Each structure stands twice: as C-alpha cells, then as structure tokens.
Amino acid sequence: MSQVTLYSVAYTLSDDLLRAIGSVLPASARSWVTSSDAVTALALLVFGAILLAASMINTIVLIWWERKLLGRFMDRRGAMHVGYAGLLQNFADGLKLFRKHTFRPREADSLGFYFGPTAYLATSMMIFGLLPISSGWNAGAIPLTLLLALAIFSFAPLFIFVSAWSSNNKYSLMGGMRSAAQMIAYEVPLLLAVVAVIIVAGSFDLTTIVYEQQNYWFWGPLVVALIVFVAGMLAEMERIPFDLPEAEAELVEGWNTEYGGMLFAFFMLADYLRALVGSILVVLLFLGGWTLPSWVPGSLTSFPLAGIVWFMVKTYLVFGLFVWVRAALPRVRTDQLLRVGWNRMIPLALLSVFLAAVLVTVRCVPVFGCVPSPGV
C-alpha cells in the first residue's frame, strides 16, 4: 500500500509483532499465529488502541492548551510546573481523579448513574474515530461519515439527561433539562449549516469534502454557515457563552454535580473530546482539513505525516478560537440562548443554505475561484 493509513500502520505493527512471536514458537503454532486472520484480528485491536490513545492524549493536551491560552487571556500563565510548561499537569490531575473513590448517592439510580457518563464518553470516542485526521486516518471509510458523526453527536442530550435524572438531585436535573433544551435548539442550525457545506461539496464523505476544498477553503464563500456552525458547536460543546447546563456558579456544575472521581473524569474527558471533535469538524468542513493552499511551498507539505501535523495545527488554532470566545463572552441566560438559537441562528442557517445553492449554481466566485463539479 503506497499511502500510509491508520489501518496500514496497525496492520504492519501487528504483522511484525506476530512474526516475532511466531519465530520462537514451534512450526504448527507459528502458522496459526502468523495467519492473516490472526494478524487482522490483532490489527483491529491495535487500530482501536491507537484511536483510543490518540483521542485521550489529544483531549488531555487540549485541556492544557486551553489552560495556557486562557491564562494569557486572563493576564496570568496557566499551568507551569509539572512537566515542560505544565504539559503533564493534566495527566497528574487525571491520575488524581483515577485514584479517587467513585461515590454514588444512595437514592441515585445505579444503572443510569453509571451508564450516562460511560455512554457519553464512548459515543464521543466513536465520533473521534470516524473523523479522518489525514487521508485514510479514520476508522470507517463509509460514504455517510459526516451524517453518522453528527447523528452520534446528537446522542449526547440523552446521556446527559439520563445521568442528570438518575443522580436524583434537583440541580443535576435542572442542568440536564437545560442541556437537552439547548442541544435540541442548536442541533437544527448546526445541521443546516452542515447542509450548506454538503450542497457545495456534493458528498457526505468527509474525505471527499476535504478534497472538494482544493481550489479554496469553504470558510470564505460559506462564512455565514461557518458562523452558524461555530455558534452551534459552542452550544453543543456546552462551552461559555453557552455553558448554562454546567453553569459552575449557579448550578454547581449542573448535571455532573453528583459525580466524582473517575466518573467526573469521564464527563470532563468527554466534554473536551467533544470540543476536539467540534474543532476537527470545523477544520474538515471549512478549513480544508489536512490540505494546505497551493501557494504554500512544497517543503512544508511533503515531510512524512505532514497532513496530520497541519491538521492538528489547524484544530488547535480553531480550539484557540473557542477559548478566545470563552475568555471574552459572559454566559447568556436560558431565554437569550433559546431566542438566539431559534430566532437568529435558524434564519442565518437557512440563508447559508440558500447562499450555498447560489454558489453551486453560479459555480464561480470572483475572489475564490470556481467550485469543482459536485460529487466528483
């Protein structure tokens, strides 16, 4: 295989590993161990492990990145002492949470209480696995990747509501209800903004969408859709200014009030994993994914894994935008949130769909150039 993909890396790794193991075994066992079925089975496990590790490490580094950026926005430094520039601080925090006793309120519903955070984290990981980080670096090359990812993304209110309700705490329930209302209100403009991208790109496949952006990135012509998408993502990620469900000061962390130890860490990780996924989606849909504009010198794009590197740079910059928003804006009220969602975002999203349709019809924009014919 000429192109290095995530699966080819996993397959090569497990192939080498099983050959090494097989070389010390007797011949009968060796043929079984090094058979292609065994290699494929191990490769799938390695594949999953790589995705798991990538999602968790990225999430934790993302928390570090937010702490550092937010520190500078607030005229301070953020984490400094553990590891280089505090890079290991969040790993230490994670270890602390890992060692803690997981406590369940007596009146809480056991099934929902444990199912909520676990499913929340698991679905977030599923989305991360679906999104291509570079060409071929994702779990499923299915044609409807984007649709599937957004469908899984919209599971979250259910899990949040389940865990909030089963906590048997009125603040948790309030937070869960706010979360559900907010996510449903912003799901619609978010998806409509995505529709604009889909119309221009002519595909649900994220890899195709990225390659459709070879002439120009979609953020320029579809800037309305970008604004709606970013606002919707902020609401979906429950970040300031739309962090009402958590609302640290008024709702004592909202729907995760009753959670401590590793279950809280699940929520924390899932929140940031979803933030990561949101940033990745912005990069994939609007910022050209792992590609760079053609005027960029070739030496910057030709080194090994250049796609992943540039993709990650873009993702972290987009997340920096979210941090910037968090640093600048206050939390809105529920009525303001819902009013902005239904009254402003949905008309804007419909406008962006209309603009996308116009773009596909006229095919060429003065500054940006021409769209390739859809569905190529």
Added chain:
Amino acid sequence: MTDGESAAASNPVLYVVRPMATAARQFAKSLVRPSTIVYPFERLEDPQFRGEVAVAAGKPIGVGAIWDNYRGVHALNVATCISCNLCAFSCPDLCIEMVTVPGGDPKHPKKCPEIDYGKCSYCGFCSDACPEGCLTMTTRYELATAKRAEMVYSPAKLYEVFQHKLPMNPIRLERPANEDAILLDPPLCIGCNACARDCPTQCITMLDVPKPEAKPGEKLPKRIWKEPVVNDSDCVRCGTCISVCPKECLFWGGRA
C-alpha cells in the same frame, strides 16, 4: 423583540465583537509577559518589580517606603537585649515568653524573648516597647512551617533573622515626657536589694538611710537601713523592680 433590553442583548457588536477585541488586546499584551509574578522564583521586592509596585500603589516609592514598613518576622539583637521583659509585657497576644539564653550569670540569667508566631498578630507593640531597640520587625514575610512547633521562634532564631540585615521597621513611638517614674514608699522598704539586683540597666543604687533612734517601748523594724534610688535617665521603665519587690513598696507614680 420590541423592548430595548432585548434589542441591546442581541446586538452582536456590543456583546460579541467588542469583548472579543478586548480579550484579544489583553492576550497580545500578556503574550510578552503576564502581570503575574512567578512568586517562589520572583518576588515583589526584587528590584525589577519596584517600578510595577509603585504603579500599582499609585505613588512613587523608593527604598524605605511601602515595603520597608511591613511588619513581618522580628529580628532580635541578643547582644544588646537587657532582659527587661517589656516586650513580653506589652504583647497583647501573650505570644512572647522570656527564655534563658547563655550569657548571663547563674544568679541573674539572661532572658530574651521567644515569639510564638502562631499567636502573634504583628501589632509591633513589642518593637515599640523595646527600650534598647534590639527587637525590631523586619520585612520578612515567609512564615510557612511544616509543624506547629516550628512557629515558635527561639531567641537564637530571631538573632539569625537579625543577622540577615533585612530592612528593619523601627516602630518607635515618642515617649511622653510625663511618663511614670518609679516611686518608693519608704516606710515599707526593708532594704533587701532585690530591685537593684534585678534591674536590667543597673540604674538602682542602694543608699544608706540613717537608722532612727528607738523611742522607749518602740521596736524598730528589722531591716537593712538602705533604700533604692532610681537614676531616672537610665531607667527604661521596665517595672522589674516593682515586680520583684517583696514588700510591694515600689510603685508607678507621676514624674517627680
């Protein structure tokens, strides 16, 4: 969206663009150096921050202002301490205890203050009361200890602080001119010499008094025919003589 509040609440320039610009400006400013001082590695009293501190305080400062009147750990010059007990006497928190230090004779041990910083309120009365200026407050403010017992600073430790030659905060109030003097009630005195013996400044001398003629039938008191005389200019008003007097014949009185 008819009411003004709602219209203002959805004004994107006012509620989104302007705060974002402000945050971006702050970000750019603090990229070079945030305002925070990395405390254990840098300190506000470092010379390079004096200017910043002056700006924060809103007035120019130099050496001797703002910082140098800070009331921190005490410095004790054990060599000049006269064991007068005034610091312990003036302490409102009763955190000073006079403990024996080497340097006195066996009969009159030298006692210096030992300060419990678990109780100290840093009022500076002790430093004010010290007649010799040997107990002063310094600008040292790092008092965190691992054990509660370590909060008690022995005279040796206080002397160590003194040796660091930190900026001292000499809290010395002017003493009023009509301050009390030590007075004697002569008929009660038995001339026992306890006051002169324990006076930290040796300002009390025992002078002979004439032994009166005994009238017939009268019994003279059994005593030494001497009386203390206080050298007022040397007296530090520590009251040691009053507290050691067995007959309670010395007392505070108005200046003669």
